[in-house]
Each structure stands twice: as structure tokens, then as C-alpha cells.
Amino acid sequence: QKEVEQNSGPLSVPEGAIASLNCTYSDRVSQSFFWYRQYSGKSPELIMSIYSNGDKEDGRFTAQLNKASQYVSLLIRDSQPSDSATYLCAVNRAGNNRKLIWGLGTSLAVNP
């Protein structure tokens, strides 16, 4: 089992729909969870961080964390073609170097 797992996709949604991206992790003591967006040929860009159970909303983005079930999700409301990218889930590894463990990413395509 990989430490951080994401469905590779591609996930295809029509413009204006809700895109739902999921991530599961194996380390029960993980404390910090992140979603990064990576456009083709570009570097990852942090879009959401979440540290406690429940929902965290920022504009059209909502991150949801459930530590008991060890999953974190990202909802994108009113999806736009500009949201088409690969979304990377990252989870901290407890320890002194606070290293992030990365999923391989989910490719999202928003169709006009």
C-alpha cells in the first residue's frame, strides 16, 4: 500500500460542475494535509491546507478531512477550464524534518 494514494484519473467534469478529488493516507499520526495544483510544465502551487477534522472552505475550494477514515478530499465548485491541472495530495510525516509524503496526483479536465 502506498503511503498516500490518489486516483490518477483523468477526472473529467463539465464546466460549472463540482469536481471531487480524493486522497487516502496510511500513517495514522499524520497531522497536516495539503492540496497542490500543478499545471502542465509548471511547479506545484499550494491551494489548500487543512489540519483538523471537518471542512475548510476557501473561495470555490473546500478541503475535507476525516482522520478516523484517513482520507482527505478536495471539492472544487463551479469548475472552470482553468482548473484543468493535476492535483497533488501531500501529508506530513511526523518527525523532526516534517517531510511531506506526496501522492502521484489526479489529473482533472474541465470541459467547456
Next chain:
Amino acid sequence: GAGVSQSPSNKVTEKGKDVELRCDPISGHTALYWYRQRLGQGLEFLIYFQGNSAPDKSGLPSDRFSAERTGESVSTLTIQRTQQEDSAVYLCASRQSSGAMDEQFFGPGTRLTVL
């Protein structure tokens, strides 16, 4: 500058040559990470700096790879005797050390092509 910067943005080299990649972290960020991303692949951790020391070098793929950091600022990743499998984008990220935040911020990367 406000963000992480990396240079060069692109580097083409011949097999067997040495290359140096540079990273300037966000001012005040004492934690710095190097990653490698091969085409179509995920992020591969290489090395972590806290200040000028590297407590975690576990991701360096071979002894041809080394990195240093000076002045708790600029970091240089050196690849000696480059091989074609070293072709990838090399990404640098920095993080604040104070507080509990683990958020890392990435530079634009250096695309390395070994012919």
C-alpha cells in the same frame, strides 16, 4: 523577491558533465527541500536542509548527487558525471520553521536535459 527562485530555468548538458542548480528560498524560510520530478511522474524527495545542515539526505539517488546550503539561504544541488536518467525537472521548496505549519512553497524548477 517574494517567492522561491531557481536558476537556470533550463539546462542542457552532455552525458558525463557536471551541473550545478541553484535555489534561493523565500526570505526567512530556514527549511529547504529539493525534489526531482521526471516527466509524467510524481515528486521524488532528494534532500532537506534545516539552516545550513542537512538532517535528511535519504533521497539522494547516488553519490554523484550532493547539495549544500550557505548563509541559511541559497542552496546548490550538484550532479557530477551526469547520466541520461538524470534528465528531469529539479524543484526546490522552502518552508517557515516557526510554528506548526508544514506548508512548502515551490520555485519554478530547473529543467535538466542530459544528452
